[in-house]
Amino acid sequence: MSGSSLKIKQTLVSEYLYALKKSKKYGPQVVCHKTYSSETGNFAQFPSNLNEKLTDSLRQFGISRLYDHQAKAFALISEGEDLLVSTPTSSGKSMIYNLPVLNNILSNSESRALYFFPLKALAQDQFRILQKFEKNLRKSFLVDNYKLAAIYDGDTSSWHRKKIRNNPPGIIITNPDMLHLSFLPYHANWAHFFKNLQYIVIDEVHTYRGVFGSHMSWVLKRLQRILRLYGANPTYILLSATIGNPGQLGEMLIGKPVVTLTRSGAPRAKRNMLFLNPWDSAAHTASQLLEAALKRGLRTIVYTGSRKMTELITRWTRPKLGDLAQKLSSYRAGFLPEERREIEQKLTHGDLLGVISTSALELGVDIGDLDICILVGYPGSVMATWQRGGRVGRAGQESAVILLAQENALDQYFMRNPDDFFSRPMESAMLNPFNIEIMEQHLHCAAAELTISDEEFTSFPDETRKTIEKMTWNSLLLQGSDGREWFATRKFPQRQINLRGGGNQLQIIREDNGEILGEIDSGRVLKECHSGAVYLHNALTWHVEKCDLENKEVVVSAFTGIYHTRPISEKQTEILEVFTRKSYPGYGVSLGRLLVREQVTGYQKRNNRTNKLIATIPLNLPEQRFETVGLWLEIPESTQAELEKAQLHFMGAIHALEHTMIGTFPFLILCDRNDIGGISCPVHFQTTGAAVFVYDGYPGGIGLCSEAFERIGELLKQTGKTVESCSCETGCPSCVHSPKCGSGNRPIDKDACLKLTRLLLNPENTRFAEKHFKEIINDKLLVSDIKVCAEKKKGKGMAALPSHYGVFDLETKYSAAEVGGWHRADKMGISVAVIYDSLLDDFVTYLENEVDRLVDHLFQFELIVGFNNRRFDNSVLAGYTSRNLNGIATLDLLEVVKSRLGYRLSLDRLAQCTLGSKKSADGLQALKWYKQGEIGKISRYCKKDVAITRDLMFYGLENEFFLFQNKAGKTVRLPVDLETVILREMA
CATH class of the missing domain: 1.10.10 (Arc Repressor Mutant, subunit A)
Structure with a gap:
């Protein structure tokens, strides 16, 4: 942008802000205007080891020097350091990885690099940049027809994918999903590429947090295994928005320490930040401010919280723009890839004056030079606010970011305490690699x-x-x-595996035409999409006709009623393991593994206009349960007594404390309040008094509560400030109420909550006494515990067998086909049956005319051992006797195998691998022998099967595994716990 153009833009932005603040309508709504003066840049010369061809190419782009942080990064990467750069937007991060990668390729044409971007639009941006470099450097490559870069993602055709695999370019641009699904499972197809991989670039690292980040850390661990196979040890280059813990996040992500670079040498133009608390809705106000900005020729981006709001603001604004209407576009997920790219191109080239977007344009997509950023609602974090605000003023012109508050706790807190926003450090981004x-x-x-x-x-x-x-x-x-x-x-x-989601997804389907409206995860479906629920999707209202968990479908119909629904649920939390504890003057806090049980027991119908209760409908839904990581505060009895002495509601106090702690989590950690759950207990059976539990809302935990445990003092102080600064009298959604509360925000006592936080944080309190947890006795849970499973491998061998047991098998006279199917086993008849009797230490053979003696013999045993005897042999015998053979304690080895493996294995398959012994024949041969009258051969064959079954049991008891050959032809172990099965059967 030329100097004259910059001055014009600065004048226009200043005039726009002046008119806004002087306006009778909007001026009083402005609660804060903070100005950041322009900053000069710090520069450095091109590094001496930067290829001259590359410096010539940079000069052709108008770049004659680097920012000093770019030069420092180049030096660190050249030394092989794994680097994470966490600097503001517009600080030239793409140059940080492109320069060392291109420099290496120019000296070694075999060198390869892998670029990861979380969004396809970012990949397209970087591909265009590399195409420009390729054009300038074409004559400098050491190989004829060298291909510098290619995109390998879901939009790449199968033909082009094959071409890339067969002849990989110097740089492959992809995303985590493709690495997970296409590269790693077929790594042999990429052997040459992996062998020569020298750089791995991961952009927008701050997006790899929570569930997605936990998955990504494991995808990278898997990549590192494959790279070790091919002898590669690439350098990692990580790029992030400004966050509170860049080094920690980088190390959790790639599994090893990273050097961090957080100071930017890039110049910055004058910036304005305005907080505005609208009298009207934030969306309508955004439309009016957007209209005024566009009519002044100011290129503007509006960020919204939903697809529907994006479309509504577009629809409201366009009719007021006249000839400018075609210069305004919406941008959101749901658009076709070609539609999104067309909008991006129009923004870059200046064909569009304004865009209204969801967070899809928050990341570093090149969308040209913008002047004004309007945020419809607080984005949820200081980091995201500056990240979105960083989309403007990138050409060196003055810019403005206008935050329009909505009616929720975070927005209203910052409207009351704007200085807190500007002094607040960036939030930490967390993940849990050990979920x-x-x-x-x-x-x-x-x-x-x-x-x-x-x-x-x-x-x-x-x-x-x-x-x-x-x-x-x-x-x-x-x-x-x-x-x-x-x-x-x-x-x-x-x-x-879905890398970007936590649980199984259910499709939301229209009843009238079968259209798929969207998806909902299994963790939310019973609360939001139970039968009878009124469900809001894309700002349209739907009535849930059926919630089919088995087929993973939610069937809905259009709804125009006057009510909404609210679930009623009951929740319990159980402590499974304590990781660590801390004591403070007014409370104790623990971190550990929790079992959360929740059941939706009904729902309320409430009037949309008055919120008046219309009806309460009971439901009979299954309990949901999951293990996660959480923290819990233990409230001293003296604190409870003090609140009750002041005639304050103690349960209302801890309930309000739970809500507000959850609501203020995003002040410290990058998350959504829906990522956190909680429960408050005036008495908990595993603590000696009252406790407030807060836990990660995903099975296994995602690192949020682990970080909050270390910062519990900050969390409680922020909780107290949120409650104290709210102007409501008894509690509202801006402080102690939760939109997700299963008990309808009852009981809630705001005053009691405020006093409680003051008591907890009072440094004059006697240090909270250490308490001993009651022993957790839950056999079912203990059996599934990792440590217990590991210990069980020691085994007790033969000691579990009773003194008198029998091993049993029989052969039939007729096949299933001859009697009309397997379900008619009682018609198949017995040719021969054989029992091994442990007291006799011998085999006893029975023919069909001796079945009564056979049955009597079976009922003498304390335990019967067989292979498919419960399902088949007993059914055959049912044709001869009415006595209940299934009532005898039974060890059916086939049942054990199927329960462990999920499918059946033949006795012969197990015997060959485990015992090195083969069956002497098979069932079909035994049927032929019967027809030929060869009863002796059947007897010997059956006796061999009984011996194999007995020896297989001995092996399993002594070694706690069987051996079998899997589908890949590998001989593998099948762990079995025959001891537990025997003890359970004989109990």
Whole structure:
């Protein structure tokens, strides 16, 4: 932008802000206007080791020097340091990774780099930049017809994908999903590329937090395994918006320390930040401010919180713009890729004057030079506010960011305390690489991609080793026959994992035409989409006709009624494990593993206009339960007594404290309040008094409460400030009420909550006494515990067997086809039956005319052992006797195998691998022998089967596993706990 153009823009922005503040309508709504003066840049010369061809190319782009942080980054990367750069927008981050990568390619044409972007639009941006470099550097490449870069994502055709695989370019631009689904499962197809991979670039690192970040950390661990296979050790270059913990996030993501660079040398133009608390709705106010900006020729972006609001503001604004109407566009998810790219191109080239977008344009997509940013509602974090605000003023002109508050706790808190926003540090971004569910999913993928060796197993952290042991015990991984390697149970487990979601998704379907409206995850569906619920989707109202959990469908119809619905739920929290504890003067706080149980017991119908209760409808829905990580505050009895002495409602106090703590989580940590759950208990059976629990709302935890535990004092202080600064009398959504409360925000006592936070934080209190947790006794949970599973591998061997047991098998006279199907086993008849009797230590053979003696013999045993005897042999015998054979304690080895593996294995398959012994014949041969009258041959065959079954049981009791050959032809272990089955059967 030329100097004269800059001056004109600065004048226009200043005039716009002046008119806004002087306006009789909007002036009084402005609660804060903060100005940031322009800053000069700090520059550095091109590094001496930067290829001259590359410096010539930069000069052709009008770049004659670098910002000093770019030069420092180049030096660190050149030394092989793994680097994370966390600087503001418009600080030239793309140059930080492109320069060292291109410099290396110019000296070594075999060098390869892998670029990751979370959005396709970002990938397209960087591809265009690299195409410009390729055009300038064409003659400098060492190989003829060299291809510098290519995009490999969901929009890449199958033909083009094959072409890229067969002849990989210097740089492949992709996303985490493609690495997970296309690169790692088929790594042999990428062997040459991986072998020469020298740089891995991960942009927008701050987006890899929570569930997505936890998945990404494991995808990168899997990538590192494959790279070790091919002898590669690339340098990592990570780029992030400004966050509170860049080094910590980088290390959690790639599994090793990173050097951080957080100071930017880029110049910055004058910036304005206005907070405006609208009298009208924030959306209508945004439309009016947008209209005024566009008519002044100011290029403007409006950020909204939903697709529907994006379309509504566009619809309201366009008719008022006259000839400018075509220069305004909306931009959101749901547009076709070509539509989004067309809008991006129009913005970049200046064909559009304004755009209204969801967060889809928050990340670093090149959308040209903008002047005004209007935020419809607080984006949820200081980081996101500056990230979106950083889209304006990128050409060196004065710019303005206008935050329009909505009616919620965070927005209204900052309207009352604007200085707090400007003095507040950036939030921390957290993930949990040891989330058990996510870890199990990716360990399964890792084993499918490359067998896990015992050497690798010993190098894993304790949490990973324990998880592998648990997965092995549960047959989610199969251990090799010698116990020195682990295999996957499925060929392509990657296809079952959604990196960007926490749970299973249910489709929302219109009843009248079958149209799929969207999706909802299984964790929310019973609260929001139970039968009878009124569900809001894209600002349209729908009535839930049916919630089909089995088929993963929610069927809805259009709704025009006058009421909305609110779920009623009951919740319980159980402490499974305490990780760590801290004591403070007024309270104790613990961090640990929790079991959360919640059941929706009914719902309320409430009038839309008055919120008056119309009816309460009971529901009979299944309980939802999951394990997660949480923290809990223990409230001293003296504090409870003091509140009750002041005639304040104690339950109302801790309930309000729970709500407000959850609502203020986003002040400290990058998250949404829906990522957090909680429960308040005036008495909890595992603590000695009252407790307030707050937990991660995803199975296994995503690191939020772990970070909050370390910052519990900050969280409680912010909680107190939020309550104290709210002007309401008894509580409102801006302070102590929660829109997700299962008990309808009752009881709630705002005054009691404020006094409670003051008591908790009072430094003069006697230090909170350490308390001992009651012992948790829950056999069902203990059996599934990782540590217990590991200990059970020691086994007790033969001691579990009773003194008198029998091993039993029989052969039939007729096949299933001959009697009309397997369900008619009682018609198949007995040719021969054989029992091994432990007291006799011998085999006893019975023919059909001796069935009564056979049955009497079976009822003498304390335990019967067989292979499919409960389902088949007993059914055959039912044709001869009415006595209940299923009432005898039974160890059915086929049942054990199927329960562990999920499918059946033949006795012969198990015997060959486990015992090195084969069956002497098969069932079909036995039927032929019967027709030929060869009863002796059937007897010997049946006796051999009984001996194999007995020896297989002995092996399983002593070793706690069987061996079998999986579909890949590998001999693997199948863990079995025959001891527990026997004890349970004989109980």
